[in-house]
Amino acid sequence: MKTKRFQKFILSSLLFLLATGNWPVATSFAASLLVDDFEGSETKNKLGNRANVFIKAPSKAMVSRRGDAVQGKQTHVLMLRYEKKATGGPYDSGGWCGYYTLLKSPGALVAPTPDNPNPAPIEEQFLDGSPYKAITLWVRGEKGDENFVVGLSDRHWDQVGDSVKSQEIGKYLPAGKLTTEWQKATIPMDEFFLDYGQLASVAVVFEGDLFPQGGHAGVVYVDDIALE
Numbered sequence: 001m002k003t004k005r006f007q008k009f010i011l012s013s014l015l016f017l018l019a020t021g022n023w024p025v026a027t028s029f030a031a032s033l034l035v036d037d038f039e040g041s042e043t044k045n046k047l048g049n050r051a052n053v054f055i056k057a058p059s060k061a062m063v064s065r066r067g068d069a070v071q072g073k074q075t076h077v078l079m080l081r082y083e084k085k086a087t088g089g090p091y092d093s094g095g096w097c098g099y100y101t102l103l104k105s106p107g108a109l110v111a112p113t114p115d116n117p118n119p120a121p122i123e124e125q126f127l128d129g130s131p132y133k134a135i136t137l138w139v140r141g142e143k144g145d146e147n148f149v150v151g152l153s154d155r156h157w158d159q160v161g162d163s164v165k166s167q168e169i170g171k172y173l174p175a176g177k178l179t180t181e182w183q184k185a186t187i188p189m190d191e192f193f194l195d196y197g198q199l200a201s202v203a204v205v206f207e208g209d210l211f212p213q214g215g216h217a218g219v220v221y222v223d224d225i226a227l228e
């Protein structure tokens with residue numbers, strides 16, 4: 001009787017482990033980290049951190065949410081509309097624009113109490129990206145002639161308000177370019193030369209020489225930004 005109960009215990013423990021993936025040995029592998037699936041808040045990602053467009057005039061960008069089917073599954077996705085201008089703005093480069101989502105958590109002031117009249121503020125927390133090998137995201141264009149690069153910043157690049165850029169997105173897509181079909185982009189971390197232990201943000205960026213005619217207006221759709 002006792003043995004049977006023990007066997008049952010072992011079996012249920014195994015089932016629990018299988019169901020939850022909480023294997024003790026699995027701790028050395030990094031599970032993927034979903035940064036945003038665009039199902040929740042419009043201004044915060046799944047990490048609880050801010051996400052928004054960025055704009056340097058005369059370029060501009062806006063975001064919204066749309067329902068779409070990704071791999072046959074109905075879901076919500078980010079719609080990113082951009083107008084990358086060819087001239088004007090800093091260095092007559094037409095400015096730049098895009099969308100960022102923060103990997104770092106913001107710092108905060110701590111309210112003083114009688115016991116602690118001068119509390120230290122909570123510092124920003126940068127994300128340890130060292131367990132991950134790639135940034136992944138699902139993307140499609142509205143027409144298929146869109147283009148962008150991915151920006152990644154660490155503490156240093158964050159402080160200067162910029163990021164390190166990937167190559168053009170097509171390099172990381174199965175079709176070699178954006179199309180009107182959903183594709184998964186996999187951008188190896190080592191495309192970016194920075195401090196992976198202190199990551200600050202991921203961005204979709206329209207800047208530089210992305211388009212043959214200089215400027216371009218278009219719409220790209222994005223879902224499931226993750227670190228894998």
Ligand SMILES: [Ca+2]
Pocket residue numbers: 037038039075076077223224
């Ligand atoms: Ca989604």
